[in-house]
Amino acid sequence: MxxxxxxxxxxxxxxxxxxxxxxxxxxxxxxxxxxxxxxxxxxxxxxxxxxxxxxxxxxxKRHNRTPVSLENRPVDQPSLEEIESASIQQFQNVEAQQMTRAIERSLAINRLANMFLWAIIFTIFSPLFLGLFFIGVLLKIYVGTFGKVKLFYECDEKYMQAHQRRINAWKTLQASKMIWQVTQKGKTLQVKTNAGAQTIVNRIACRINQKPPLYMRSNVEIIRVPLQKEELIFLPDQVLIRRNNKLGSIDYDQLQITVSSVQFVEDQTVPGDATIIGYTWKYVNKNNTPDKRFKDNRQLPICLYEQIHLTSPSGLNVVLQCSNQNNATGFEIDMTKEIH
Structure with a gap:
């Protein structure tokens, strides 16, 4: 022993x-x-x-390091570039300052209300938090009633037709099965392990909203496009850009829209309205044959999507992808058509 x-x-x-x-x-x-x-x-x-x-x-049990094999070896991590707009201070419009400041006040009150509403969780420690919760409820009611910024437009027929055409353009785009925002983009040298693609992108699903925001009331239709770091609000006379509790704006004559077709190797579910132009493999040789050294080497469809690039001289930089080619084409026509 x-x-x-x-x-x-x-x-x-x-x-x-x-x-x-x-x-x-x-x-x-x-x-x-x-x-x-x-x-x-x-x-x-x-x-x-x-x-x-x-x-x-x-x-x-103690975790031992797993040896790296051909099947699980890490592929290269390309340096991805953020696709983002300029600072919100770059979108200040003197003519819209009074409106944007009123909206910013409502946003600040709404944010404070949300903080107070979370106090309901801490009422188990002290009943004083219940008072904060009720203050949050009252602030929410204020923002939804008296705190709304009222926008009423009286425009001539041609001006309103142009606004309605832009609204219809976003509705047409919304009819697509999928819309994405491209948030990052970069080049890769490991083409073989990335289904032959030379460009890698990160994207998130994007949904167009036809309801006006909580802090706004208007006599015309409003389109909102929520994005990863900001929200675009399309009004008859300008595009508002909301980032957190700060707002900026750009005029429509500054808004530039470019639509182009892109080939995308889809490793997710293919939208029902997408056009498939071919197939490739997750791990592919130079002659487009599957690399048999890899397990789980599944076949992937190559889809033809439409890419929509929204820019402005002041620094707007938004990239969207649309699964439906016809809808994206109609969107471009209606958004860029001039008033006669």
């Missing part, structure tokens, strides 16, 4: 260092629960009912 050496050093606050023959471990806990990191590298969690002698021990 061998000798066993074990010593425990209590550091206070529930912390303890355990010195044994195999090495040094440490643990932390409170009555009923203790986490131990053993000298062997395993983690042990002990649950107990104090005073009863009943306990449960859950010990995880």
């Amino acid at each position: 061998g000798f066993r050496i074990r010593k425990s050093i209590n550091l206070g606050g529930g912390f303890r260092i355990n010195v044994s023959k195999t090495g040094i471990g440490y643990s932390w806990g409170v009555p009923g629960y203790r986490v131990t990191r053993t000298a062997k590298g395993t983690t042990r969690k002990t649950y107990s009912l104090p005073g009863t002698g009943i306990s449960y021990v859950d010990e995880t």
Whole structure:
């Protein structure tokens, strides 16, 4: 029988260092629960009912590093460039300052209301938080009634026709099965392990909203396009840009729209209105044949999407993708048609 050496050093606050023959471990806990990191590298969690002698021990095994093989080796991580607009200060319009400031006040009150509404969670600690919660409710009611910025337009027939045409353009685009916002883009050298694609993009789903925002009321239709870092609001005379609680605006004569076709290797579900122009493989050779060295080398469709680029001299930079080619073409025509 061998000798066993074990010593425990209590550091206070529930912390303890355990010195044994195999090495040094440490643990932390409170009555009923203790986490131990053993000298062997395993983690042990002990649950107990104090005073009863009943306990449960859950010990995880030490994780060994998995050798890298051809099937699970990491591919290159290209440096992706953010596709984003300029600072909100670049979109200040002197003529729209009074309106944007009124909206910013409503947004600030609404944000404060949201913070107070979260107080309902802490009422279990003190009834004082219930008062904050009711203040939040009152502020929400204020923003939804008296805090709304009222926009009423009296325009000639041609002007309103132009606005309605832009509204219809977004509605046409909305009829597509999928709309995405492209948030990042970059080049890759590992074409073989990226289905033959030379450009890698990150994108998120984008949904067009026809309801006016909480802080606004108008006698005309309004289109909102929520994006990752901002929201575009299309009014008859200008495009508002909301980023957090700050607003800017650009005139329509500054808005530039470019629509072009792009080939996209789709590794997600293919939208029902997409055009498939061919197929490739997840891991592909130079002659477009599948690389048989890789497992799970599935076939991927190559879709023809439409890419919509919204820009302005002041720094607007938004890239959208649309699954329906016809809808994107109609969108471009209606958005760029001049008033006669």
